[in-house]
Amino acid sequence: MSLTRTPLVGVLGGMGPLATVDFLHKLILATPAGRDQEHVPTVVWNVPQIPDRQHYLAGHGDSPLPAMLEGIERLNEAGATRIVIPCNTAHHWFDELAAASTAPLIHIVDATLDALERDAASECVGIIATRGTLQSGLYQQRLAARGISYVLPDEPALDRWFTPGCYAVKRNALPLAGNLLEQVAEALVGQGATRLILACTEVPVALAAINSPLQAVSIDPAVALAKAVLAYWNHAQAAGAVQPTALAAP
Amino acid sequence: MSLTRTPLVGVLGGMGPLATVDFLHKLILATPAGRDQEHVPTVVWNVPQIPDRQHYLAGHGDSPLPAMLEGIERLNEAGATRIVIPCNTAHHWFDELAAASTAPLIHIVDATLDALERDAASECVGIIATRGTLQSGLYQQRLAARGISYVLPDEPALDRWFTPGCYAVKRNALPLAGNLLEQVAEALVGQGATRLILACTEVPVALAAINSPLQAVSIDPAVALAKAVLAYWNHAQAAGAVQPTALAAP
Structure with a gap:
């Protein structure tokens, strides 16, 4: 090359x-x-x-x-x-x-954390992601390495809202997807998150479709x-x- | 193969x-x-x-x-x-x-005329396109071959509305582009068009951005x-x- x-x-x-x-x-x-x-x-x-x-x-x-x-x-x-x-x-x-x-x-995670640091966030970050992404620890390890605290969706939130919301995007049912995924976001805010990483590329599409106010505190890895x-x-x-x-x- | x-x-x-x-x-x-x-x-x-x-x-x-x-x-x-x-x-x-x-x-023209025929249009078709597309006669020849009448934008419409509207899309100024390109569409309706072919791929993007009612009589080649x-x-x-x-x- x-x-x-x-x-x-x-x-x-x-x-x-x-x-x-x-x-x-x-x-x-x-x-x-x-x-x-x-x-x-x-x-x-x-x-x-x-x-x-x-x-x-x-x-x-x-x-x-x-x-x-x-x-x-x-x-x-x-x-x-x-x-x-x-x-x-x-x-x-x-x-x-x-x-x-x-x-x-x-x-994509390096690009996302670079964006977070440019925004000077020493806040608590909520991560919205697939079970696979969460289990791999991709975001958590890199956040911890930079000394940034985080919260994750619990199992019921993944089962009830995240997974069905994600598949609703895949079949273009965007308003339904937005309402489901916004509930995951609200739960993380309830757990103390002041910023959100929308770490599944389907999530920003869904939140934009319902014009969710939580977009204002969100970082879109895309x-x-x-x-x-x-x-x-x-x-x-x-x-x-x-x-x-x-x-x-x- | x-x-x-x-x-x-x-x-x-x-x-x-x-x-x-x-x-x-x-x-x-x-x-x-x-x-x-x-x-x-x-x-x-x-x-x-x-x-x-x-x-x-x-x-x-x-x-x-x-x-x-x-x-x-x-x-x-x-x-x-x-x-x-x-x-x-x-x-x-x-x-x-x-x-x-x-x-x-x-x-793309064959695909578009197939869509027009499926819609059973024996109407007058207005063609919104670049000078290059219009001069090449791509749409006119194929419409004539199927016995469908058409009208084209005149030179002032191309200069005043079409060309600036097209370049406005290219720099993401979508509402401006929509207002300019809708004037081309309205002029064609004034010339007798009952259907419109949006034969420049920038046009549907612009008309959608301003939610133009003329979208209802338009065929989008894309x-x-x-x-x-x-x-x-x-x-x-x-x-x-x-x-x-x-x-x-x-």
Whole structure:
């Protein structure tokens, strides 16, 4: 991989398809572009025929890893120079995916905690996520490492509101999903949370659909990931500006 | 190309990036899926660093064709079995792109006129499109061939409302864009149009943003293209059902 390679952001999508589109939309909204050509170039592997991540982590069905590895391979073949995955649960397999990829991967949790720190929050963070994401400890470990306290949804909240809310997004029943997932958010606020991380990419879509006031204290990892992508793109552009001849090469 | 190839829809996007996301969203909304795995698998080449199509057709700047051909090549390499382009103006180069592609391309105008005929319209159709699309005669020729009458925006409408409205979408100024583009639509209704084809992928985004009542008589080529993609996917699935062993092969 040479320094002169054209920057291209690979998106390993399909988990789910709507969350992928939501991420792409947020990337466009975060980009201060005045014309098409100023937007971040992306190649998107949006193939949702991947075994269910939550089912597998709960002990049922096939591993989604082989299908995800195929996506990583295709994105590298297509020329991706960075890869992102707009799905929190999929980050359970981040290390295996990163090891198989020539293009470096940007981790959604690192991007999210960078956004939290920029907001100067030394508050109590509530994490809304799938059981798989919560059990993997992805967010908790990184929050603890930065000395930030957190609270998690309890089992009844996951069963009664989170899981049905998540699947309601997947079948486009957004108002129902919003009402269910807002109850998870309210329960965390009741447990002391002053900030919320919407750590399942289906949740922000649902809360936006019902215009929930809790959006004001929420961090959307998809937005944080979009900002990290934009920072990479801006850096790559700036690097190009100091070596225009090399970058102009085919 | 064997009959057992896994169906995968390639999307040549980036013209513009928001129109690409809008098309992907409409494809998801058009799909009667109950879970992720039932959605249409897509690979999206969303690289907007393509010379401006409208400028080139007006006699300025570089041809966008080489950049579009690169996208077609990458989508074929990624395994696409059908390719669509959610941009009307880009269909000026449809024949060259189709000739360079192993995967067949679905034409957005054919998809749109199929939708019009399904709606049993023997009415007068107003076409809202870029100068490039209008001058290419893409819609007019196909409408005439089916014996359907049409009206077009006049030069002042294109200069005063259409072109600034289109570029307003590209910089995300959606309410302004909606107000400008609705005036083009109202002028066509004044000229006798009883149906409208929103033949520039930026227009439906803008009219939706202001919730224009003219949406009720409009056909959105992006929705028509999504339905054509879904018809292909359903057909490929049904074909798979009669030869499950072959399709199960890697």
